[in-house]
Amino acid sequence: MKRFFSVLVIAISIANYSFAQTTKTVWPVMEKQMKPWVRWWWMGSAVDEKNLSQNLTTYQKAGIGGVEITPIYGAVGYESRYIDFLSPKWMDMLKFTVNKSNSLGLGVDMNTGTGWPFGGPQIKTESAATKLITQKYTVKEGEKxxxxxxxxxxxxxxxxxxxxTAYGPKGEILNLLNQVEANGNLNWSPAKGNWEIYALFAGKTRQMVKRAAPGGEGFTLDHLDKNAVKVYLDRFNAAFGNKSQGIRSFFNDSYxxxxxxxxxxxxDEFKKNRGYDLRNYLRELVGDNGNKEIIARVKSDYRQTxxxxxxxxxxxPWTSWAHQYKSLTKNQSHGSPGNLLDLYSAVDIPETETFGSSYFPIPGLRRNKEDVRNVNPDPMMSKFASSAAHTTGKKLVSSETFTWLTEHFKTSFSQCKPEAEQLFLSGVNHIFYHGTTNSPSDAVWPGWLFYASVQMNPTNSLWPHIDGLNNYIARCQSVLQAGKADNELLIYWPVYDVWNQAKGLDIALKVHxxxxxxHPTAFYKLATSLSKNGYSFDFASDHLLAQSTVENGLVKTAASASPYKVIIIPQCEMMDLNTFNKVISMASCGATVIFQELPKDVPGLNDLSVRQSQLKTALGKxxxxxxxxxxxxxxxxxxQILLTNDIQKALTYKSIKREELxxxxxQFIRRAING
Structure with missing residues (x-):
């Protein structure tokens, strides 16, 4: 086993590689996925073979490795050139693009839609994104x-x-749905006391696809409905003729x-998975119960569902669909109302993103006030995507890179380089520029442009020098794609602490x-402290721990993933009983588990007292x-199980060495190579 460390000296921006063995090192053979790729906007899908060929050739000569086609709105004044998405002519342009790219050694990815999020003309009202609507009524004794x-x-x-659902003065709960007549009248009155009635309707968000291309306009898809997803993908099946189109990976933008x-x-799904009927807890779902603990538990169950x-x-299902076409999936799970680690893990290439500029202690590095967002790009956020890849043994971790890094045509490569290096340090090894607009040769300078781009376009005055940045990124990524991640620690992410809140309904976990x-969590504070002090780690979900095994004292999360030496459980209020028992079982099988604090409670509402008692018994042992x-x-x-507020002391006790550099x-990142 040969180990190497990619050390990025941020202050002076020098890349240095050191090897554990002094053997002759052969640089990895350069492949297209090692080079930077670009999100490639097709404005109005107004493309033709001549300009496609010219632009692809220009990208290839500049050191670009591939393109990710995303059709969007069109350029004003060129409406006659628009091509409807997935029409026969559009499919001809896609076929030409794939063939030309193959001849140039470029790869082609494709957005499974236009603009974002998924949706379009095939999504009628019944398949459109759905929202919960509640109304409250009061009925007096003997009245209707x-x-x-x-x-x-x-x-x-x-x-x-x-x-x-009706709630009586003495805690009574009645389901009145079958007593509502066709005209909406309620054929019921309370025999005693005043009652509160809560109605829940399945309404529609009416959200349309944002920045849709011609032929892609329509309602946003109901991502929670398997039948709606099938309706959405069937349009692609018809356009593709159920045949592979040579797409390397289908892409989905942030949720x-x-x-x-x-x-x-x-x-129905809630009752099947959580074990009780949510209809009886409509009052808690809207936050009117008054008992914040019960409200938080019901909402935690709602968010888990x-x-x-x-x-x-x-x-x-989307990933399985892509595999039928011999393609991969590349997904930005952030922004989703779910466990980001599991959502990232379910696709082939997890993708994070950077938005705005970061602060780097580099003397003279320009950072204008208008480029500072509400939060800086955070490496720990990016590690959700890289952890999902590392723990499941996937090779690539991608990033939508340089989004709104600066205003148009104000971005220097000196600003790009440390942002890319920060992504490398978080585990990213497959950078996508955001981005490049396909522009025809007859468009007046500076050509067609996308509003949220740093304009990695041939019309940019820096383009003649872009091969320097591209080659640097390619060399870094050729090393970072070799072997596999070699992190030693596995840190549990207490998602139930995030979900167990009485405020709001769904919680979208956005990069913004x-x-x-x-940031306020003990999990984040522990992770940043360990990183600062020279430890390497990945994050683990409840689901990942449930399927992990122990071999020779090491934790195996997947057959193709590197094993971990230690499981760390940060301070958390809520921990699933099954997860807690699994962690204890893994320790019994030879793993080392370190608790910052023991969990205090179990999440959710169903069989609560029973599960709380079981946790108390388990803790007592x-x-x-x-x-x-x-x-x-x-x-x-x-x-063994170790318990301490100072995790680093426990790691020292276990002889887990930190990188003193x-x-x-x-800063550093660990990779392991066989050889």
Whole structure:
């Protein structure tokens, strides 16, 4: 086993490689996926063979490795050139692009849609993104409701009543849905006391595809509905003739489906997966119960169900669909209302993104105030994508790179380079520029442009020098794609602490909101501290731990993934009982598990007292003894469990060495190569 470390000295931007063995090193053979790729906007899909050929040749000569086709809105004044998405002519242009790219040694990815998010003309109202609408009524003793139970929100003619639950003065709960007549009148009155009635409707968000290309306009898809996903993909099947199109990977942009917090089958899925009927907890779902603990538990179960639906009804079926065409999937899971680690893991190439500029302590590096966003690009956010790849043994981790890094034509390569290096340090090894607009030769300078781009276009005055940046990135990525990640620590992400909140409904985990859902957590503070002190790690979900095994004291998360020496459980309030028991079982099988603190409770509502009692019993069996420096130990089977607030002291006790180069301000990433 030969190990090497890619050390990026941020202050002076020098890449240095050191090897554990002094053997002759052969540089990896350069392949197209090692070079930077570009998101390639087809404005109005106004493309033709002459300009496609010319542009692809220009990209190839500049050191670009591939293109990712994303059709968007068209350029004004060129409407006569627009081509409808997936029309026969559009498919001819796609075929030409793939063939020409193959001849040039370029790869081709394709957005499974136009603009973002997924949607289009095939998505009719019944398959469109769905939202929960609730209305509250009060009925007095002996009286009837004096208005029909119909949705009041405007433009919701398609909304369907799915639940009507009445709450009595003594805690009574009645399901009144079958007592609503066709005209909406409720044929019921309370015999005693005043009652509150909650109605839940499945309405529509009415969100349209953003920046849609011609032929791609329409409602946004209901990602939580498996039948709607099938309807969406069937249009591609028809256009493709059920034959492979030579696309390396189908792409899905960040989840920007606003307000889509429901699907018509939600009640059934919730009861099947959470074990109780959500119809009885409509009051808690809208936050009116008054008991914040119960509200938070119900909403945690609701959010977990959202995750299950998105994962099983969209992400996995979409990936299976792509595989039928001998293609991969590349997905930006961030922004989703689910467990990012599991959503990233379900695709072939997890993709993160950077938005805005980062602060680097580089003297003279320009960073204008208008380029500073509400939060800086965060390497820990990017590690959600890279962790998903590393723990499942996937080779590539991609990034939408340089989005809004600066304003148009103001971006220097000196600003790009450290941003790319920061991504490398977070585990990214497959950079996509954001981006390049396909522009015809007769368009007046500076050609057709996309509004959120750093303009990696041939019309950019820096283009004659871009091969320098491209070649540097390609050399770095050729090394970073070799072998596999070699991180030693596996840190559990306590997603239930994120979900267990009484406020709001679905929680979209966006890159723009990490200061809300990530930065305040003990998990984040621990991860940043360990990174700063020279430790390498990946993140783990409950699902990943459930399928992991222990071999010779090491934790195996997948057959093709590098093993981990230690599992770390950060301070957390909520931990699933099955996950806790699995971690204890892994310790008994020989693993080393370090708890920053023991979990205090179990998430969710169903069988709560039973599960709380089981957790208490399990915790009571952990009879710790003192070691030194505040580290406590419980030996079990072939392994051990350590308990300490100072994780680094426990790592020192286990002889897990840190990279001391971080003391000098250097950063690193570990890769392992057989040879």
């Amino acid at each position: 409701l004096n208005e029909p139970v119909k949705v009041k929100e405007a433009k919701q003619e398609a909304a369907k009543l799915q639940a009507l 920007e489906v606003y307000g889509a917090n429901w699907t018509p089958t939600f009640f 959202m995750n299950d639906l998105l994962l099983n009804n969209f992400t996995k 909101d990490v200061d809300d859902w990530l 952990l009879l710790f003894t003192d070691l030194k420096d505040g580290v406590r130990q419980f030996k079990t089977g072939k392994g 971080t003391d000098a301000g250097l």
